Amino acid sequence: MSEQKKTNIILFSGDYDRAMAAYIIANGAAAYDHKVTIFHTFWGLNALRKDEKLRPSKTFMEKMFGKMMPKGAENLPLSKMQYAGMGPKMIKNVMKKHNAMPLDDLISMAQEQDITLLACTMTMDLLGLKEEELLEGIELGGVAAYIADGEDGAINLFI
Amino acid sequence: MAEIKSDHILDAKGMACPMPIVKTKKEIESIEAGKVLLVEATDPGSKADIKAWAERAGHQYLGTNEEGDTLKHYIRKASEEEAEGETSFENVVNNDELKQKLSDGVATVIDVRESAEYAFGHIPGAKSIPLGELDSKIDELNNEDDIYVVCRTGNRSDLAAKKLSEKGYKNVTNVVPGMSEWDGDVEKA
Numbered sequence: 001m002s003e004q005k006k007t008n009i010i011l012f013s014g015d016y017d018r019a020m021a022a023y024i025i026a027n028g029a030a031a032y033d034h035k036v037t038i039f040h041t042f043w044g045l046n047a048l049r050k051d052e053k054l055r056p057s058k059t060f061m062e063k064m065f066g067k068m069m070p071k072g073a074e075n076l077p078l079s080k081m082q083y084a085g086m087g088p089k090m091i092k093n094v095m096k097k098h099n100a101m102p103l104d105d106l107i108s109m110a111q112e113q114d115i116t117l118l119a120c121t122m123t124m125d126l127l128g129l130k131e132e133e134l135l136e137g138i139e140l141g142g143v144a145a146y147i148a149d150g151e152d153g154a155i156n157l158f159i
Numbered sequence: 160m161a162e163i164k165s166d167h168i169l170d171a172k173g174m175a176c177p178m179p180i181v182k183t184k185k186e187i188e189s190i191e192a193g194k195v196l197l198v199e200a201t202d203p204g205s206k207a208d209i210k211a212w213a214e215r216a217g218h219q220y221l222g223t224n225e226e227g228d229t230l231k232h233y234i235r236k237a238s239e240e241e242a243e244g245e246t247s248f249e250n251v252v253n254n255d256e257l258k259q260k261l262s263d264g265v266a267t268v269i270d271v272r273e274s275a276e277y278a279f280g281h282i283p284g285a286k287s288i289p290l291g292e293l294d295s296k297i298d299e300l301n302n303e304d305d306i307y308v309v310c311r312t313g314n315r316s317d318l319a320a321k322k323l324s325e326k327g328y329k330n331v332t333n334v335v336p337g338m339s340e341w342d343g344d345v346e347k348a
Contacts, residue, residue: 024176024177027177027181028176028177028180028181030181030184031177031180031181031183031184031212032180032212032215032216033184033216098175099173099174099175100175100176101175101178109178109181113181
């Protein structure tokens with residue numbers, strides 16, 4: 001077979017639906033034998049947070065950010081029809097009915113398929129997110145790490 | 160359509176995109192080259208997905224049967240030996256020459272592809288004997304017949320033709336390339 005192609009996705013958004021789209025594309029590309037990297041930056045980092053109470057030492061501002069931002073994939077809001085939390089509940093019900101995989105399962109599947117999940121350290125600093133607050137098996141990097149994968153990517157997406 | 164034989168079955172029923180493809184990819188890694196995988200799915204998008212994926216990944220997409228809500232996709236895992244396409248059996252005709260023989264009505268065509276490949280399209284009147292079953296079915300052939308052995312690319316039929324002539328069949332001819340480039344009549348069963 002020809003040289004392995006690459007798919008690179010920048011996940012900037014912290015919306016449940018957008019993150020789902022990113023992870024579905026990523027998993028599909030991995031099945032196509034692409035080498036896949038998802039670069040999580042800004043609100044996209046929230047998809048990688050553990051849904052646990054952790055108390056890493058933080059400044060006051062970092063603590064505030066930590067409280068205000070959703071903890072983990074299944075707590076992300078929708079980009080449309082959020083309805084104060086009702087929207088995600090409704091859509092998850094519909095997803096269950098149609099056997100669509102929830103985001104946290106899509107993330108585990110991505111890890112199983114050896115998709116590189118990259119967290120942007122610069123925005124982690126800005127938002128006060130510590131490495132131990134993120135899921136296991138996440139790589140840390142910056143723009144150069146992304147470009148290294150992205151420069152010869154067959155598919156590059158910004159979501 | 161009668162039940163089509165497959166070597167492996169993957170149950171992807173109820174799964175939504177992208178799971179049928181993800182599971183199919185995993186499954187096909189575990190099976191032997193040249194074997195046929197049946198993927199049963201209910202996602203209507205899986206037909207386009209599986210076909211596109213198989214062709215890109217180098218596997219052979221045979222076809223899809225619909226049974227109620229279930230889509231049955233048949234894929235044959237790629238085999239590198241076949242891709243090389245080297246044949247060494249001396250008695251060879253091309254597709255057009257076979258077509259001529261068929262219109263003269265003198266040819267017995269033996270299709271040595273897997274039965275699932277045969278089911279999704281073969282030369283009318285061709286007899287299906289998958290290469291792996293040739294030993295046990297060799298007695299069904301008549302030594303007097305003009306036997307033309309066909310497969311997808313001419314590679315498996317090359318092996319089959321050699322075996323037949325070793326067993327004493329005199330009038331054996333390999334058809335090259337075979338079904339991959341066949342533009343004559345096709346029958347499905």
